[in-house]
Amino acid sequence: MTLDSATPAPPDWYREPLAIGSVRLGSRFNLAPLAGYTNLPFRLSVREIGGVGLCTTDLVNARAIVENLKKTMLLLATDRAERPLFVQIFGSRADEMVAAAKWLVDHDLADGIDINMGCPVRKVVKTGGGSQMMCDTTGATVDLVRRVVEAVPVPVSVKMRLGWDADNLTAPHFAREFERVGVAALTIHGRTREQGFAGGVNHDGIRAVVDAVKRIPVFGNGDVRSVRDAARMIADTGCHGIAIGRGALADPWVFRQFDRWVRTGDPGPRATYAERLAFMRLHLHRLVAWKGGEKAGCVHFRKIATWYTKALRLPKKVQQKLVMLATLAEFEDVIGPFAAGPVPDGWTEYDAQQAHVPVPAGPIAHW
Ligand SMILES: Cc1cc2nc3c(=O)[nH]c(=O)nc-3n(C[C@H](O)[C@H](O)[C@H](O)COP(=O)(O)O)c2cc1C
Numbered sequence: 001m002t003l004d005s006a007t008p009a010p011p012d013w014y015r016e017p018l019a020i021g022s023v024r025l026g027s028r029f030n031l032a033p034l035a036g037y038t039n040l041p042f043r044l045s046v047r048e049i050g051g052v053g054l055c056t057t058d059l060v061n062a063r064a065i066v067e068n069l070k071k072t073m074l075l076l077a078t079d080r081a082e083r084p085l086f087v088q089i090f091g092s093r094a095d096e097m098v099a100a101a102k103w104l105v106d107h108d109l110a111d112g113i114d115i116n117m118g119c120p121v122r123k124v125v126k127t128g129g130g131s132q133m134m135c136d137t138t139g140a141t142v143d144l145v146r147r148v149v150e151a152v153p154v155p156v157s158v159k160m161r162l163g164w165d166a167d168n169l170t171a172p173h174f175a176r177e178f179e180r181v182g183v184a185a186l187t188i189h190g191r192t193r194e195q196g197f198a199g200g201v202n203h204d205g206i207r208a209v210v211d212a213v214k215r216i217p218v219f220g221n222g223d224v225r226s227v228r229d230a231a232r233m234i235a236d237t238g239c240h241g242i243a244i245g246r247g248a249l250a251d252p253w254v255f256r257q258f259d260r261w262v263r264t265g266d267p268g269p270r271a272t273y274a275e276r277l278a279f280m281r282l283h284l285h286r287l288v289a290w291k292g293g294e295k296a297g298c299v300h301f302r303k304i305a306t307w308y309t310k311a312l313r314l315p316k317k318v319q320q321k322l323v324m325l326a327t328l329a330e331f332e333d334v335i336g337p338f339a340a341g342p343v344p345d346g347w348t349e350y351d352a353q354q355a356h357v358p359v360p361a362g363p364i365a366h367w
Helices: 040-049 063-064 068-074 094-106 130-135 139-149 171-180 204-213 226-237 244-251 252-262 273-291 294-311 318-322 328-340 351-352
Strands: 029-031 054-060 085-090 112-117 155-161 183-191 218-221 241-244
Touching: 029 054, 029 171, 029 252, 040 054, 040 252, 054 063, 054 068, 054 112, 063 068, 063 204, 068 218, 085 094, 085 218, 085 318, 085 351, 094 112, 094 139, 094 155, 112 130, 112 139, 130 139, 130 155, 130 241, 155 171, 171 204, 183 204, 204 218, 204 226, 218 226, 226 241, 226 252, 226 318, 241 252, 244 252, 273 328, 294 318, 318 328
Parallel strands: 029 241, 054 085, 085 112, 112 155, 155 183, 183 218, 218 241
Antiparallel strands: none
């Protein structure tokens, strides 16, 4: 793969190892949590490709952890092969957040705790959690985070946005305060809550967070899909690493590419069409194992079938069958001919990389 002048080389220090507190990362490129997608089946499969720094679970309600809700336990499912793993919790009550963090560590389910302060959706914000926490600069938010840090022996990180809206860019303030109370890393999505997922990512806003801290790593986040995007994020913001969400769903090979680019200057080959098909099959099989049933795994797969079919340029009739998928045999019937046959006419790697992952439809969407 050739890189052009719009792709500045990463600084030399990008080749040095990075850690979040006591947890050493495999690379500087983390998987950003995407609720409904970045569960155990996807994380394991991405890790096997390589190049991943750290994975974090989907956001999990702190109270539901303490109450041991069955659905929540599924979200917390993990495997030795994917460690280290951070579990992301949300909530607005310090006692619940502390209890959840302790419970996770006591049950050896987390090597670190990530606190969600970025989620814009109503379900989370109305509880006072997610990005709502970025509005309280009186000390309650910092106090909550401090109590979690003090309660567990593992590192605690925070994922946040730039602030509530353009007039309230509170992220640098919180970054400073969080570092002071012992937070070990920050991930910063370069949009405000008001922006939802619209508009561009504000690299200056991310830089202000990088500049606000002294020692802890800051991971830039938002709209990074290609080596060129990563290079711009690093050059513009000075971030110590990058968290990649939707770009990783569209192209789970991004971590391997980015890490290789940092180490050698060359991202190496892109995934082939056959590798992408094989990844989709593996993902489905793991969903079945995770859900504990063929039908349940296939039903979960339906919601991701559309972006796979788009990424692979599979015909409409294949998509129609996959979004109704009920058995693994059906999957093989539909996909078999493509696995054996040539790459579809006109397919390019670019198609795969642009695959669209639906976002909550605005900052106040029900999710
Ligand atoms: C469908 C979807 C689900 C998400 N779920 C979470 C979540 O559980 N926790 C979180 O901190 N951020 C969540 N996010 C935000 C992402 O982690 C990330 O900050 C955002 O998508 C921007 O990064 P990207 O452009 O690399 O995807 C979600 C985003 C999307 C689109």
